[in-house]
Amino acid sequence: MTVKNKTGVKSITQKYTMKQMQPVLLLLILIVVSLIFTGFNKNFMSWQNWSSILLTACTVGIISIGQGVCKMADYFDLSVGMVASLGGLLVAFLLQAGVPLLIAVLIAIIMGAVCGLLAGVLVAYLKMNSFITTFALQSAYRGIIYIFTDGFPISMTMKECFVPLTSFCQKTFFGSVQTSVIAMIVLYVVVHLFLTYTKLGRSIFLVGGNQKCAHICGINVIAVQISIFILCDILAVLSGILYAGRMGTATAFLGATIPMESIAVAILGGTVAGHGNMLQTFLAVLIIFVVKNGLIMMGIPDFYQYIAVGLIMFIAVMVQVEHKGR
Amino acid sequence: MSENIILKAENITKSFYGNKVLDNVQIALKPGKVHALCGENGAGKSTLLKIITGLYTKDSGSIYMDGKEITVNNVDDAKKYGIHVVPQEMQMARHLTVAENIFLGNPPKNKFGFVDWKAMNKRAAEVKAMLGKHGEKINIHDVAGDLGMGAWQLIEIMRAFAGETPRVIAFDEPTSSLSDSEVEALFALINDLRDRGVAIVYVTHRMKEIFQLSDEISVFRDGKYVGSRLTAETTNDDLVAMMIGRGLNLYGEKKDRKYIQDEIALEVKNFSHGKDYQNVNLYVRKGEILGMYGLVGAGRTEFVRGLFGADPKDSGTVLVGGKEVKINHPRKAIKAGIGLATENRREEGLMLRASLKWNLSMTNFPAIMNKLGLLNLKKEKAYAEKGMQIFRVKATGYDMEAGGLSGGNQQKVVLSKWVMADCDVLIVDEPTRGIDVGAKAEVYASLRQLAEQGKAIIMVSSELPEILGVSDRIIVMCEGKVTAEMQNDDLTEEDVIKYAFSN
Numbered sequence: 001m002t003v004k005n006k007t008g009v010k011s012i013t014q015k016y017t018m019k020q021m022q023p024v025l026l027l028l029i030l031i032v033v034s035l036i037f038t039g040f041n042k043n044f045m046s047w048q049n050w051s052s053i054l055l056t057a058c059t060v061g062i063i064s065i066g067q068g069v070c071k072m073a074d075y076f077d078l079s080v081g082m083v084a085s086l087g088g089l090l091v092a093f094l095l096q097a098g099v100p101l102l103i104a105v106l107i108a109i110i111m112g113a114v115c116g117l118l119a120g121v122l123v124a125y126l127k128m129n130s131f132i133t134t135f136a137l138q139s140a141y142r143g144i145i146y147i148f149t150d151g152f153p154i155s156m157t158m159k160e161c162f163v164p165l166t167s168f169c170q171k172t173f174f175g176s177v178q179t180s181v182i183a184m185i186v187l188y189v190v191v192h193l194f195l196t197y198t199k200l201g202r203s204i205f206l207v208g209g210n211q212k213c214a215h216i217c218g219i220n221v222i223a224v225q226i227s228i229f230i231l232c233d234i235l236a237v238l239s240g241i242l243y244a245g246r247m248g249t250a251t252a253f254l255g256a257t258i259p260m261e262s263i264a265v266a267i268l269g270g271t272v273a274g275h276g277n278m279l280q281t282f283l284a285v286l287i288i289f290v291v292k293n294g295l296i297m298m299g300i301p302d303f304y305q306y307i308a309v310g311l312i313m314f315i316a317v318m319v320q321v322e323h324k325g326r
Numbered sequence: 327m328s329e330n331i332i333l334k335a336e337n338i339t340k341s342f343y344g345n346k347v348l349d350n351v352q353i354a355l356k357p358g359k360v361h362a363l364c365g366e367n368g369a370g371k372s373t374l375l376k377i378i379t380g381l382y383t384k385d386s387g388s389i390y391m392d393g394k395e396i397t398v399n400n401v402d403d404a405k406k407y408g409i410h411v412v413p414q415e416m417q418m419a420r421h422l423t424v425a426e427n428i429f430l431g432n433p434p435k436n437k438f439g440f441v442d443w444k445a446m447n448k449r450a451a452e453v454k455a456m457l458g459k460h461g462e463k464i465n466i467h468d469v470a471g472d473l474g475m476g477a478w479q480l481i482e483i484m485r486a487f488a489g490e491t492p493r494v495i496a497f498d499e500p501t502s503s504l505s506d507s508e509v510e511a512l513f514a515l516i517n518d519l520r521d522r523g524v525a526i527v528y529v530t531h532r533m534k535e536i537f538q539l540s541d542e543i544s545v546f547r548d549g550k551y552v553g554s555r556l557t558a559e560t561t562n563d564d565l566v567a568m569m570i571g572r573g574l575n576l577y578g579e580k581k582d583r584k585y586i587q588d589e590i591a592l593e594v595k596n597f598s599h600g601k602d603y604q605n606v607n608l609y610v611r612k613g614e615i616l617g618m619y620g621l622v623g624a625g626r627t628e629f630v631r632g633l634f635g636a637d638p639k640d641s642g643t644v645l646v647g648g649k650e651v652k653i654n655h656p657r658k659a660i661k662a663g664i665g666l667a668t669e670n671r672r673e674e675g676l677m678l679r680a681s682l683k684w685n686l687s688m689t690n691f692p693a694i695m696n697k698l699g700l701l702n703l704k705k706e707k708a709y710a711e712k713g714m715q716i717f718r719v720k721a722t723g724y725d726m727e728a729g730g731l732s733g734g735n736q737q738k739v740v741l742s743k744w745v746m747a748d749c750d751v752l753i754v755d756e757p758t759r760g761i762d763v764g765a766k767a768e769v770y771a772s773l774r775q776l777a778e779q780g781k782a783i784i785m786v787s788s789e790l791p792e793i794l795g796v797s798d799r800i801i802v803m804c805e806g807k808v809t810a811e812m813q814n815d816d817l818t819e820e821d822v823i824k825y826a827f828s829n
Binding site: 196197198199202205206209210212213214215216217218219220274275 | 634636655656657659660661666668673674675676677678679680684688689691695699700701703743
């Protein structure tokens with residue numbers, strides 16, 4: 001059908017598919033929302049404010065990378081929040097025990113990989129539902145954290161052993177950009193390159209798009225699925241460590257809202273099984289945190305932010321549904 | 327003649343995203359007649375059916391019922407006028423009973439607004455009685471999920487009888503998922519509905535059914551109305567010519583075996599897996615097309631999947647080019663130079679939502695990688711370009727989604743991706759299922775082209791004309807065992823089919 005119109009005049013919807021339009025659409029939303037907030041408060045557009053938006057965004061931002069990759073394969077990972085908390089706490093604990101920072105981080109990453117492997121094996125190999133499985137896992141992780149910490153956070157202030165971590169995380173570049181923000185941007189770029197230029201990255205899309213076809217075409221579907229969870233949980237650990245270093249405290253309470261927020265980002269970014277990209281995911285993170293920041297600057301109470309985020313997601317899903325079917 | 331028309335649609339036009347899929351088409355249905363809609367995939371017959379039955383809304387044109395213009399904006403509108411459809415993909419609530427499914431969405435209610443179960447079951451029984459002997463097999467208290475496709479169609483038809491008296495019932499490819507006995511029962515039912523004065527619209531790809539069942543035929547091509555004929559005055563060749571707009575030699579030139587080489591490309595020994603297939607032995611030479619015939623359930627598909635490593639097997643050895651290879655995963659099969667085009671193209675054969683480029687390169691990552699083992703996107707484009715030229719896939723470019731192609735072109739992409747993966751042995755399972763006659767000819771030509779290049783081809787099919795028309799040698803399977811092997815020299819259908827049935 002499409003062939004016949006090759007020579008004819010194409011309308012915009014024919015020339016550009018929804019897939020190509022999506023980043024433009026998200027960018028437009030971001031610009032419009034930013035302009036509206038600038039109208040209310042001129043300080044919104046300041047460098048200072050934007051670096052603060054980025055800083056608040058980076059914990060969820062980094063986790064959303066992994067959540068987005070999970071969503072590409074039609075999975076959810078609800079354990080990311082608790083894995084992030086575990087990562088922060090483990091590094092804090094190891095530093096307290098005198099382990100050098102780099103090795104402590106490495107051990108935490110390995111722990112993240114093990115968490116991912118566990119989730120991956122349960123979901124991919126035993127074919128358990130990812131939503132329920134990772135929901136159960138996050139509950140178990142929460143329990144483990146409480147048992148080992150008695151529910152108290154590990155404070156990093158005024159203690160010599162935490163200085164390497166806190167000073168690294170609180171370093172600023174370009175005036176007011178903290179390490180975490182740089183790390184987030186680097187991770188987005190790295191994962192984008194990974195998805196675009198490696199066989200495993202491409203396989204993630206293929207397995208998400210059609211498992212059966214991927215299997216017939218020689219792709220080791222289960223290995224790909226497991227590696228998705230490993231990637232996701234390693235990113236969660238990194239995010240957790242950066243958060244702990246930045247805030248000067250490692251806490252179990254980090255994990256409460258993160259899974260849902262990261263899923264919201266993935267959905268707003270237009271990620272569906274077999275499709276998605278890091279640019280859109282990044283734009284989606286920005287939109288959500290720009291709205292939160294803007295509302296605070298307008299003096300609107302916290303609680304309304306949740307409604308606003310809900311509304312944005314609602315609209316995003318509506319736009320996607322509109323363009324999916326014919 | 328005109329006073330006898332129940333439903334007439336005129337000048338119907340419909341576009342999707344600027345693509346005109348129906349261009350000024352028409353149809354006129356008469357009571358007590360079966361009207362077949364024919365045309366290749368993408369000809370617009372299903373779209374027209376969906377417009378009449380309210381699933382799609384038309385862009386322009388008019389629909390008349392008993393001479394009066396009507397508006398059909400949704401399925402409920404259509405039902406009010408007694409227009410019903412039995413869709414190809416039937417919608418059934420699997421956990422509910424037959425009676426509940428019949429009144430799905432509109433159950434009888436009592437005065438408190440709750441479902442009146444007694445009334446529902448009573449009316450379901452009445453509806454069942456309306457179908458007479460056709461409804462006998464079905465129990466209204468059965469759970470829908472336990473029943474077969476044939477029963478589901480009955481439920482769809484019962485839905486039509488649950489409200490106003492049905493006047494028009496449309497069937498969209500109703501036999502595509504039915505067994506032979508179910509098809510027979512369905513035809514008996516359709517004939518019965520015809521005798522009751524219902525106007526039947528029947529969409530199918532199967533020529534045999536058109537002539538067996540219909541009174542009138544309307545042909546569509548590329549979204550345009552070609553013409554209507556009385557079935558009794560039309561021959562098979564006439565119809566094919568109308569559908570594709572030219573004469574056609576479906577299976578290509580008479581076989582020329584000179585390109586069959588002596589060298590055996592693939593040999594399979596003692597293949598067994600449980601009840602699916604036992605002790606299968608076969609070989610295929612380079613340049614040869616080996617046809618595997620058998621009834622549905624004979625174990626052919628299971629066997630080739632076991633051979634390819636897509637499903638597990640119990641025992642058996644595979645020799646490729648005389649050397650034994652261990653195959654327990656499709657990856658190993660591909661490495662050994664074997665490709666499998668599965669029977670369900672849309673589910674397993676292709677990534678429908680991915681680009682043609684991705685579809686083509688996914689079987690052969692090494693070909694698009696650079697020295698560092700990273701994907702080289704430029705190389706991939708050239709690779710895809712080459713892949714699309716093998717069988718001249720009709721598409722706007724390699725960035726197009728595979729789901730947007732016609733069935734025939736989709737199948738060509740599936741074949742291309744295996745050819746591009748340097749497969750020497752190509753297994754094709756039901757290569758022309760669900761594609762139209764023009765595309766079939768192209769698929770056959772493609773297979774022949776590959777054989778001439780020295781590829782060995784195993785073609786699994788349950789269409790006997792196709793087996794006889796295309797293959798050089800034929801193997802027949804029945805109940806998991808090979809029952810016959812013969813050179814395809816002047817064989818008739820009877821010669822082959824007798825081995826497909828157990829004694």
